[in-house]
Amino acid sequence: MSTKIFLTGGTGYIGGSVLDTVVKQHPEYEVTVLLRNVPEKFSKLYPAVKVVRGDYDSTDLISETAAKANIVIHCGNSDHEPSIKALIAGLLRRNEPSFLIHLSGTGIVADYRDDTYHGTENPKIWSDVDDIDAITSMPDIAVHRNVDKIIQNAAAEHGDKLKTAIICPPDIYGPGRGPGGIRSVFFPMFVAEARKVGATFYANDGSNGRSWVHIDDLMVVYMKVVEAAANGGDGADWGKEVSIVIIVPKYADGLLKGYYFASSQEVSQKDIAIEAGKLLHAHGLLSTAEPKKLTLSEIGGLMKGHIYYPMIGTYLWASNSRTRSHRAEKLFGYKPSAPTIWETLETDLLASAEK
Ligand SMILES: NC(=O)c1ccc[n+]([C@@H]2O[C@H](COP(=O)([O-])OP(=O)(O)OC[C@H]3O[C@@H](n4cnc5c(N)ncnc54)[C@H](OP(=O)(O)O)[C@@H]3O)[C@@H](O)[C@H]2O)c1
16 A cells, blocks of 8 residues: 655644655655645655645645545644644544554643742653653643643544554754754744843753754654554554553543654753853854843743743743653664754754844
8 A cells, every 4th residue: 555644734843854854765655735835945845745725724624635645744733623633533534544643742741830840950750651641641731732632532432543643852953854944943932032131041040951852863753653654553652552441532541652752862941041142142142141040930921921832931941841762762772863952052043043
């Protein structure tokens, strides 16, 4: 059977990188993308890729296109419910088993709602193998949980036909490879806020740690999962694999195995503030290289009014989100090899300042 992929977010940082990697590594796959805006250069870059025009609320179109694919890679929005429901509905129309590879994010385990460790290191490190039950039964309020839960419930109910994988990267750095946006979200926001503050910043002792991954290392994990799907699922963990007795969605929490962290290193907020301060100062973008210690309330007030995440200042710069990719290591021998965050920091910061 030929491999037919339907991908969303093809002009985004992550989705564009997945699109580019899939097309270059597997020109034999038939790829269709959902795009609301088609970049001028798109057909020249990807002549064999079919474009369907629509947005995430074009649910009929999304279902119809998903029903024609045996693999859906949903990379555009980790929180949007109508599009994930439409994708699942489309895949379930198929007679054969199909695969859904969804993009989530380690915001789901971030400790930003509990102030115990804000601005300081939380000893908890999350493993996608050892902590899988806790990760897949987070409270509804956790970031990205709304969509993770929809997928989990679908896997519990239709696991014989619908094989699901959730890829859950931490903060990402390095240049994307796709036809649209090639920058991650963290640095543009950090640079913009640092310029308002007049210095890079941290709170408390700044030892709060977050995991990171280079976009190229993330693509390694993606490709292993995509290739496993193209081979009928062998070699990867999918959705829910438990006794047939447990088929009621409300019991599905904690039973999802197809869950992949994709981290490669961990960095404290203070170290980022120190290194970024030196570089932004050296390039004349800040008048001081010295990071500023903010109060928790000041850091929490940054980017106030963000439409999606009300506590985004605390989340991005005072919380911990420490994750380990044990599943990818165990199944795929995943070993990050891309440049470290420090090696690309200058380029990432300067590109962010230009935005
Ligand atoms: N970047 C990170 O560090 C990171 C880490 C973990 C998780 N995540 C999550 O991953 C998701 C994607 O992140 P990203 O950084 O790749 O985002 P991005 O660069 O902003 O890409 C978003 C993609 O979705 C498309 N899109 C947005 N709204 C749409 C709509 N209503 N209809 C159709 N297409 C739409 C965009 O198309 P246009 O080109 O038309 O705008 C673009 O292709 C986000 O939900 C984010 O929270 C990101």
